[in-house]
Amino acid sequence: MSLLTSLARLRALEEGIAQPIATVRHCHLAERPMVLIPLRMSGEAAAPLAALLGTRRDDPRLLVVTQPRNRDLRFAWAADLAAELLPYIGSFLAGTETVERKNSDPYERVLDAPQILVPNQAGIAFIRLLGRSTRFRRAHGPYPVPPTVPLLGRWLTYFGERATHPGSSLMTAVTEELGRHWASGQSGLEDANLAALTAWITTGPSDDAEDPLVWPPAGPATDPGFDAEVLAPAIEAGAAERITEALRGQLEPTWRLMWQAVDLLRELPEGASVEQRWEQDRGSFSAMAQHIAEGAPPQARRDGAVAAASRLARMERAQAAYEVQRAYDDPLVMAEYRLTGEAFAGEVVETEPEHSEGEGRSRKLRPLVVVKTDDPVRLAPGTALGTPQRRAQGAQLVEARDGLVTVKITKGMGRGKTPAPGSVPEVGERVCYTSLTDDFQGSPALPEAEATPWTHGGPPREYAPSDEDALEEWS
């Protein structure tokens, strides 16, 4: 935990209300998000019990497995879930735009993409398991399932995996997003409790949040008391109606909290780079839709050597970009870097806009700016700098001494003998410079999967769908 977040948590504890740690919203929030609260039968890894879902807060749809130990009922439930989710996902495929690419064919990208909101990380993990248990099933052969089930499995797998991609908003856990914008006075573990976290943000901590009779758990695990006293007798009695109503009672409080969380996040203005990250989400979603349309096989059980390396490279690139973008978008995030000496902010006290280096034809315009700052600057001369105030600008640290930092502008001030108007900060302007820069460096190519070298076990065996898939052991 960073110093500022620790401070915010202490302050939250003292004042009895969560403290903001962001001034803008760092995630995309769809106009029509799909809120999905899954429940699992206790004691099972991936036996669905119920789900409450929908895109409108006044119209949730409840899906229940009245006997979770019955696998036919589980897959029938999965087919019901598919009947809700697949049309929602499909509704985004119609509108597309053509995107031109350098050194590559243009491709079609959807104009808007679906967004699935679940209460917590455990919910995402459960969705991923559901995807794993359904995507290899088939509509024919042994233990056939409705044809929409494997398709649902592939989409759930996709959303589950995309949730681990840094900065992606296609599927997010709202407790995570709330926790990125507010610091509560409780531990990180307790922040995963949606009721407790929203209470901290809105009214202050409340004991009710831990009372399962007031706020039942947000899933996927259910309250053991409820399991023993309500659910088990109802399942034993085979009373479908009673089970459904009992589960509705367990899910509805969380449903209200989910929409309250959406409202809280919507109040924050969107960060400047959120649009760009959502664009990548849209691109990724379009590529997945295309895979499915082309009849590609379901996602592999495990990443092969090449797939793992390539995913790691994508995720690292996304993580680095996400961190830099958040800092550039939000002064409160940048403050963390100012504390560690990787950024500094202050007032411009002197400029030399027409300063240049070199002679004759190699003469280059290099405007100088002197910034007065109280921040501890821990950057070495020569460090490349960027600034949130002028994102196209590149600069270099010349000297930092006694609270005065000299910066040399190297990029983004025009090609003329004098800098383009507005490109050099004026005396008196407040500016911030940082060594964080989001320079995209392409990563070198990986071998094709068929050319996996001997050091990594050689080429993998190719996957061929078979009846064996349906015989996999499930707990």
Place this chain on the structure above:
Amino acid sequence: MTSPEQVIRAVLADLPRHRGVVVDSPPGAGKSTLVVRAAAHIAATGEPLMIVAQTNEQVDDLVTRICERHPDLTVGRLSAGGYVPPLRLLELHGVTVGTRVQDLGDPDIVIATADKWAWISGRTWPWAIVDEAYQMRSDKLLRIAGLFERALFVGDPGQLDPFSIVDGDRWSGLSWDPLQSAVSVLLRHNPELPVHRLPVSWRLPASAAPVVSRAFYPFTGFRAGTEPHERRLELSTGGMGTVHDRALEEAARSGWALLELPNRHTVRTDGEAVRAVALLASRLLQRGAVASSEQGERPVTAERIAVGAAHRDQVAAIRNAGVPPEITVDTANRLQGREYDVTIVLHPLSGRRDATAFHLESGRLCVLASRHRHACVVVARAGIAELLDAHPSAEPVQLGVPVKFPDGWEANQAVLDHLADHRV
């Protein structure tokens, strides 16, 4: 006991017999010497050789060593666009520098960083030497493994493991986990490959080798190449009896010193500890330390001193606290593979409230405690032993992941235990 020479001969003999050969080398055990020997050995067969190192400094170092030792060999140094070769490299005979393989002519040996090699394609080499292979992530090896037919992998298993800024749990247990080191992945897929170990550390003095060996290489120990009386550190001016001076005297006498500050929870850039480190460094220079060893007698100048810490902000704080500018101050990651006469270390667990996996990683402490030829001074707040007791290793156990030794917790205790006798 096998001698280093026997090991090197066995390695060279194994080269043509196996697709890959692995050599584990404890700190300062002559890894570079081995690489240079093996390079000359392979070049003598007339077959082209590629060498992979991890950083530009390592590459430049190797180029220099090869050329000094074997002036008849031609060496091509591949580099990225922005790289400026140091002067000493340009003065060497037989070295060409270029950004493309075609620019190098046809040298006996082509050498570059793993990152640079990943951009090369369209040619294969019959031989490769991969240096610092334990610090290389396996996904880097995946990118370059198609370039060579056979390879010698050399590295130190006790140092820092490669890391990533993203969570790699989804791959843990897979034999090709991209976050594992190149050697672990290589050996999991090719368990029949021979693994050799260099048995002697030439760098670590007799006072340090057994400590480091016991704590960090519990099953594959090594010994010091010198006798206790061969290494001496003397302070040529008298001390003023301050705690810092006494710590330096203890270190000069015994090879180790622990400057213990009062127990307290602090922020990472603990002002008191940072000042103590900086003061120790300055005093060491002022007191005119002289080191005598099998290489003769020489003053311990600023270039022969290093200050190590766990985090970059600590490094920056120590720098700002007035350490003479010629003294190296850096993080464990960047001190890997380097050697000094005296090191001053800010203990990674000093002043902490918790012991995270990062701070417990045995490699971090191993790097910091094994850079010196003569003495190592550790600065720490009291209470680390209690902190360790309150934080047993609690990382989740993943299926299919080989158990790694040594355990960071155990290694930390072993080092603390030894330092306790040298407390000031």
